[in-house]
Amino acid sequence: MIHYNEIGLKGKNQPLFLRRLEANLLRATGEAGVRRVEQRSGRKADWEVIRGRLHSVFGIANFSLAERVEPDMGALKAAVGNALAGRTFRSFKVAARRAYKQFPLTSEDINRDLGAFVQAQTQAAVDLEQPELTIHVEVLPRDLYFSFGREAGSGGLPVGVSGRVVSLLSGGIDSPVAAHRLMKRGCQVVFVHFHGFPFLDATSRDKAVELAQLLTRFQYRSHLYLVPFGEIQREVVVGAPAPLRVVLYRRLMGRIAEQIARREDAKALVTGESLGQVASQTLENLAVIEEAVGMPVLRPLIGSDKEEIVQQARALQTYDISIIPDQDCCRLFVPRHPATFSSLDEVRAVESQLPIEKLVQMGLDQMEIQAFEFPEESREPGTPRVAESREG
Numbered sequence: 001m002i003h004y005n006e007i008g009l010k011g012k013n014q015p016l017f018l019r020r021l022e023a024n025l026l027r028a029t030g031e032a033g034v035r036r037v038e039q040r041s042g043r044k045a046d047w048e049v050i051r052g053r054l055h056s057v058f059g060i061a062n063f064s065l066a067e068r069v070e071p072d073m074g075a076l077k078a079a080v081g082n083a084l085a086g087r088t089f090r091s092f093k094v095a096a097r098r099a100y101k102q103f104p105l106t107s108e109d110i111n112r113d114l115g116a117f118v119q120a121q122t123q124a125a126v127d128l129e130q131p132e133l134t135i136h137v138e139v140l141p142r143d144l145y146f147s148f149g150r151e152a153g154s155g156g157l158p159v160g161v162s163g164r165v166v167s168l169l170s171g172g173i174d175s176p177v178a179a180h181r182l183m184k185r186g187c188q189v190v191f192v193h194f195h196g197f198p199f200l201d202a203t204s205r206d207k208a209v210e211l212a213q214l215l216t217r218f219q220y221r222s223h224l225y226l227v228p229f230g231e232i233q234r235e236v237v238v239g240a241p242a243p244l245r246v247v248l249y250r251r252l253m254g255r256i257a258e259q260i261a262r263r264e265d266a267k268a269l270v271t272g273e274s275l276g277q278v279a280s281q282t283l284e285n286l287a288v289i290e291e292a293v294g295m296p297v298l299r300p301l302i303g304s305d306k307e308e309i310v311q312q313a314r315a316l317q318t319y320d321i322s323i324i325p326d327q328d329c330c331r332l333f334v335p336r337h338p339a340t341f342s343s344l345d346e347v348r349a350v351e352s353q354l355p356i357e358k359l360v361q362m363g364l365d366q367m368e369i370q371a372f373e374f375p376e377e378s379r380e381p382g383t384p385r386v387a388e389s390r391e392g
Contacts, residue, residue, distance in 0.1 A: 060153025
């Protein structure tokens with residue numbers, strides 16, 4: 001029994017959101033035995049797998065394993081009595097919700113009638129404030145459902161209802177968290193990773209692949225663009241003063257990511273930048289970097305401190321991957337004292353001496369694209385895999 005979250009506020013657009021949530025639920029749980037989202041019994045499906053999967057489906061307020069009975073109070077009492085056999089609890093309450101208003105009893109009537117039955121059978125006390133057990137009852141047109149307790153869902157909106165974005169995936173702690181936050185707001189996220197291979201080892205690239213695989217469990221299909229950036233950086237080093245290199249690198253990354261976004265019909269870029277965290281993330285530098293891009297740049301972590309981001313990364317299980325030591329391309333050809341307050345005029349003057357269009361095209365021509373799906377029936381449950389790989 002699943003209750004959705006913000007979808008109830010969507011008015012005339014609600015059917016679109018519900019169809020997307022239905023498709024996402026089937027994608028997430030079909031491998032575990034669910035064949036329709038109106039699956040009415042968990043007995044033939046693997047509830048533990050389904051339970052774990054539902055925590056990763058956005059758009060859900062709460063869920064529970066429910067049992068269906070005929071729309072009759074006698075049948076409800078008998079089923080609840082059987083389900084409670086062997087259970088011990090000191091207090092309880094009944095929480096009925098009557099979606100089908102033609103049912104002869106009101107929600108309060110159901111609460112009192114079923115509550116009296118349970119109390120007589122178990123001798124437990126009724127506690128409406130802090131019960132040890134809550135018996136939820138849902139009244140629908142053809143059925144009654146009951147369940148014991150509920151689990152909180154992830155909230156948010158179903159992935160896919162808010163359009164597509166391109167997220168720069170660095171391999172560090174921040175960018176996977178930023179991507180996840182956009183998924184929670186209903187966006188399908190395409191990943192782009194810039195790496196320094198062959199000047200640096202492949203650790204950063206491998207980490208990005210692993211992070212994209214892990215994050216795919218929240219959106220079921222992903223593309224990862226792997227862009228070799230070392231040669232581009234070397235060209236910048238030859239023609240640019242050292243303090244401005246980091247800002248120039250970031251502007252080039254933005255331009256390349258924007259072209260990928262237009263290929264993917266994405267409407268915005270996403271970064272894991274947090275204000276003031278490093279030299280390139282001052283307000284002045286962020287403004288200069290964003291000026292190079294002709295579409296919105298979303299920064300969901302801009303006001304978050306590092307500890308907040310780390311806690312969410314741990315919850316997402318991306319943290320242990322992100323802290324693996326690597327040779328990030330951002331550390332390649334980086335000066336000891338990068339500019340923290342670059343000016344747009346100064347940066348434009350330097351760029352006028354660089355083959356910017358050629359460098360952008362170099363990245364696009366040499367990039368590799370990998371595709372991922374979750375779940376994959378040929379793999380162990382919970383393990384995505386690379387489904388496709390091709391050159392750009």
